Amino acid sequence: MGQEITTSQLRKWLLSYAARIIENEAHLTELDTAIGDADHGVNMRRGMGKLQERLKEEKQSDNVSSFLRSVAMTLISGIGGAAGPLYGTFFLRAATSPTNGSSIDLVQLTQMFRYGLDGLQQRGKAQADDKTMIDTIQPAVEAMEAALAAHQSPAVILAAARQAAHLGMKHTIEIEARKGRASYLGPHSIGHQDPGATSAYFLFETAAEVFTKTGAD
């Protein structure tokens, strides 16, 4: 697993994520209007605006852990609502995963996502099939772990994560919400894609794009 992802590549990834979310604001609003309180698009766009400002500041730490922690703090205050603390928890936990100081390898990237996922589940108390962001992130992390165990190349690992995240996101259309505001709708939530699962999908879509492009395996 030769590829090293530096803090500056992590920054490129999150800038790309922020741009993707902003492009999809209307889509997220539309999804949340159907089964939530219609604020996910606006909240995520506001959070991503703050994230862009933060990531473009001159003074940046090269340390992966402090970088991820500062991302967490920015998202907590920038997004607000329930999604702010949840995305904040994801990155705050990710910040406690093992690193090589100013870079991580693919094993550590997978661990970073795993730490974030475990934190999210602990904080939000959601399980798979509750129709939440867990339905995107959990299969993505599991796909990365399986691909790593099978000694796949970084490009294959990242593609597997993206594909599993996409399937997980689409799977939320078929299931009934058991957590979050959509759960008040019960069976009426079936047939709608979960907005949180959708915003979380873009993490893996942009990771596959950015890290594969910069990788030289």
Add this chain to the structure above:
Amino acid sequence: MNKPGSAITQSLRGMALCHPDTIKVHFDPDYVERTAPCPSGKVAVISGSGSGHEPLPIGYVGLGMLDAACPGPIFTSPSPVQLLAAVHSADHGGGVLFIVKNYAGGVLNTELTIEMALQEGIDARYVLVNDDVAIPEVANRRGLGAATLACKIAGAAAESGYSLDATVNVTQRAVAASRSMGVGTNVNTLPRNGLGVNLADDSIELGVGIHGEPGVVRSVKQGMPEIVDLILPPILDDLPFAPGDRVLLLISGMGGTPPLELYLFSEAIHELMAAHQLRVERQLIGNYLTSLGRGGYTMTLMKLDDELLGLWDAPVHTPVLHW
């Protein structure tokens, strides 16, 4: 009136102007802290809450009660950024205890704040307040008047030098010994949303929450004794309270009920309490936990023992409670 957002800021500023010897207000992030100096090593007690429940929690900041409080937007939890700023301001090396009413947003934001504080090496814990017997499942019970009581007990314990562990334990005991229920007598006023459907003159809503959560509409043609017959037994049966128990009684208006009506309610409560041979050792009647301008009240009973009674009686100097 003013816009909902800026009204909170202006109200905080007004409150600080009214109580300059007791509290200081910090803006952006918003929190209220006590002016009384803290001895090094004292446990800090902090509570956050959506605005609209005043005086909870900001009116309880001061010596012998809260070290800091964070007001969120109307009926919405304060953010971890506010809560963490309050931690930094209030921590004096003895650790931090949050008093949290059992609502999803408050718990989520507090747990995240605690995680951040622990990463910084600050010991932080929380006690969940879930005293509302209108909700059958204990895990889903909302926090009502026991939040006010828990802030007093925790603050007194911390002021008298209890460790963080001991403060957590006695506060958990106070909550476990408390039960509450709410009655709505008219509809909630929510900013932006306007008024809900009115209740008939001879009807109440039994088991309402403090954010407009609906209860069960009941017709009460016999007046107060009938209301008390509906609200007191579920409280007494749940703990259960037994004849001879010493109790603290808290009757709080929701913001739109005149004191005259609260005392009417109290008369009927006291009569039924006497019939059950419960000894009301301490009591508070007034607006201690409100729901903006809603008509209605909550009743809370806490079963007292010597330790809880001593902590309740310990000196307190806040904008609302002072003895």
